[in-house]
Amino acid sequence: MRSENQSTVSEFLLLGIPISPEQRGLFFSLFLGVYLTTVLGNLLIILLTRLDSRLHIPMYFFLSHLAFSDISLSSVTVPKMLMNMQTQKQSISYVGCISQMYFFLVFASLDNFLLGAMAYDRYVAICQPLHYTTVMRQELCFSLVAGSWFLSCAHALLHTVLFVQLSFCADNTIPHFFCDLTALLKMSCSDISPNELVIFTEGGMFFFFTLSSIIGSYIQIGTSVLRVPSTKRLSKAFSTCGSHLLVVSFYYGTLAVIYFSSSPWDSNDRDIIASVTYAVVTPMLNPFIYSLRNRDIKQALEIFVNRANFFK
16 A cells, blocks of 8 residues: 655665765775776776687686676766765666666676676586587577576566556655665565565575576586596696686675674665675776786786887
8 A cells, every 4th residue: 555645756865875074085086996997907808808819718708798797887886976975966866766776786697697607617617628618619608698698687677677666755865875776675655575575586596596506616626626636636726716716705705794694784884885895896806806816817918018018
């Protein structure tokens, strides 16, 4: 049943990150630096994987799409947050809010699916090295990426279509720095049990399917390596999987610590910290993790720099 004080909402107000006015300039500079680093670092990954023929293999094909997804994920939220910090104008239109929520869901989901595809690629490389080129053929790689895009868009569209059916009361203040689905649902005057059911079932299914496939891949990798242990085999497995495993551990580990540990933060602060982690911090760290621990990326970067210096 709808409330009597229900009204049509044409815009929302984003409260942003809870910081004092004295710290606003510091946080603006910090987040601006993080965002620029994210964009430039991931663009460099995309550029190197396109220009260097040695990187035209499945691992870097998936990495380039992950880099694009990371740029997009940050670009959905951070520029608006920075503008609000600078201008103190906290409003966002209803259509703008829905669009931001949709694209955030798309690229957050895409990150999950791409990490799962990369884990499968590492599993085949370690456990079935003789069949790697046969299994990880170009058609399969394109299918995995296309499937990731399709499922991500369908996932976001489902939640968005359900959300636009809801009605809102007079309060249009969002205690977040972007239009987060869970924060918006709390403001609705309508019955949100269908939305919560879909989040719990469909969203949970996608999340745990991806996470379980990653864990399963690494269990198989660990079993295969330890079956015939050798220093060379362990070194190869670590160099092949180390960067991806570090990204996965940071991404899922941080969320697990925030959501499942007893913490002094209230639910709003906890959600904001989690969002900053996977929408701002993780996309910035991914290029560093993959480049600093990857010999192929380092060599491609060195060749790129040498070419740039040659044409000066």
